[in-house]
Amino acid sequence: MPLVPPYIAALRPYEAGRSSEEVRREFGLARVIKLASNENPLGASPRALERLRDSAGALNLYPNGGLDLRRELARQYDVRVENVIAGSGSEGIMSNIIRAFLCDEDETLTTESAFIGFQTLAKSRGVAYRTVPYKDWHYDLEALAGQINERTKIIYRANPNNPTGTIFTKIEFDHFYAHVPERVLIILDEAYCEYAKDDPRYPDSMHYRYDNVITLRTFSKVYGLAGVRIGYGFAHQELIANLLKVKLPFEPSTLAQEAGIGALADKEFLHRSLELNARGIRYLTESLRGLGFEVPPSDANFVMLPLASEQEAARVTENLLCKGIIVRRLTAFGLPHAIRVSTGTDEENRLFVEALSGGI
Ligand SMILES: Cc1ncc(COP(=O)(O)O)c(C=O)c1O
Numbered sequence: 001m002p003l004v005p006p007y008i009a010a011l012r013p014y015e016a017g018r019s020s021e022e023v024r025r026e027f028g029l030a031r032v033i034k035l036a037s038n039e040n041p042l043g044a045s046p047r048a049l050e051r052l053r054d055s056a057g058a059l060n061l062y063p064n065g066g067l068d069l070r071r072e073l074a075r076q077y078d079v080r081v082e083n084v085i086a087g088s089g090s091e092g093i094m095s096n097i098i099r100a101f102l103c104d105e106d107e108t109l110t111t112e113s114a115f116i117g118f119q120t121l122a123k124s125r126g127v128a129y130r131t132v133p134y135k136d137w138h139y140d141l142e143a144l145a146g147q148i149n150e151r152t153k154i155i156y157r158a159n160p161n162n163p164t165g166t167i168f169t170k171i172e173f174d175h176f177y178a179h180v181p182e183r184v185l186i187i188l189d190e191a192y193c194e195y196a197k198d199d200p201r202y203p204d205s206m207h208y209r210y211d212n213v214i215t216l217r218t219f220s221k222v223y224g225l226a227g228v229r230i231g232y233g234f235a236h237q238e239l240i241a242n243l244l245k246v247k248l249p250f251e252p253s254t255l256a257q258e259a260g261i262g263a264l265a266d267k268e269f270l271h272r273s274l275e276l277n278a279r280g281i282r283y284l285t286e287s288l289r290g291l292g293f294e295v296p297p298s299d300a301n302f303v304m305l306p307l308a309s310e311q312e313a314a315r316v317t318e319n320l321l322c323k324g325i326i327v328r329r330l331t332a333f334g335l336p337h338a339i340r341v342s343t344g345t346d347e348e349n350r351l352f353v354e355a356l357s358g359g360i
Helices: 020-027 046-058 067-077 089-101 116-124 141-146 170-177 237-246 254-264 267-290 310-322 346-357
Strands: 084-087 107-111 128-132 152-158 185-189 213-218 231-234 302-306 328-330 335-342
Touching (some): 046 254, 067 231, 067 254, 084 089, 084 237, 089 152, 089 237, 107 141, 116 128, 128 141, 141 170, 267 346, 310 328, 310 346
Parallel strands (some): 107 128, 107 152
Antiparallel strands (some): 084 231, 213 231, 302 335, 328 335
């Protein structure tokens, strides 16, 4: 009997990518621009920070398992607290979903090169992990529906999707949903929903609730709280009740919960972040297409650039790094010939395009 099961031995630890400070030191640069992790270039929500500071006095006490944040989310979304869960990032909740619902003989189903967090979590459970290819960089929902079998337990879809930035519509979802048996759980990952919600084609899953769909959201992106680790989810109360059984009792931390509550109230920061991102996506998409790159339409806070080859992706990434610009290679996702670029400030976006057009 091996100490480590083969499906764990086959995994690779998550590589967070290089920090700005590391790159600055290595290349002796005065300034580094990080466009690699879909973070908010404006920093964190000021109201979240305020609330976080105010909660410091209670750090000797255990937190209440996210109850205050769950109540606030229930109030804002007009659902019951029993329909809401909070956790250490949406990935923390995803991890609990894997733990709570998968049996050894079950299978998971998603798209090729899906969000790396889901890939790793599903594979770490040792169950079959099945995928279908993208269709024009979008989820191929018809193909996905066609692959459902009697063992399929969890279907994962991100809308908008990471790493492509593309979305599927309500009509596409409805067609797909008609093929999904009730015993199958759909994880609808809406980490980037705030960026997409003004697109009339984008379906906000809070407007179409189904008993076997769990919606996951996060404060890591538009609220700028990636370092705090706070996310949330909505689902039927039975699903939530089972997730509450397996989650760590004191997750999320007091600071994370308080930051989340503060962020929800920060409409001004939300607005400013969305405006900046919309400008950034427009600018990056148009400029990069103008330079001859293929850029799938993005409703998120990043764009993906499929390049000619893996070597080309390595070369472009390395050359940008020398100029102090960090972008994300997508090898770990399963797309070695592609890179992903997050939106930065207007100036950062401009410097990135200039660096790329300057003969990289
Ligand atoms: C699709 C998707 N889901 C979830 C996450 C993780 O969010 P969190 O920081 O809340 O764990 C990310 C982060 O990059 C993501 O791209």
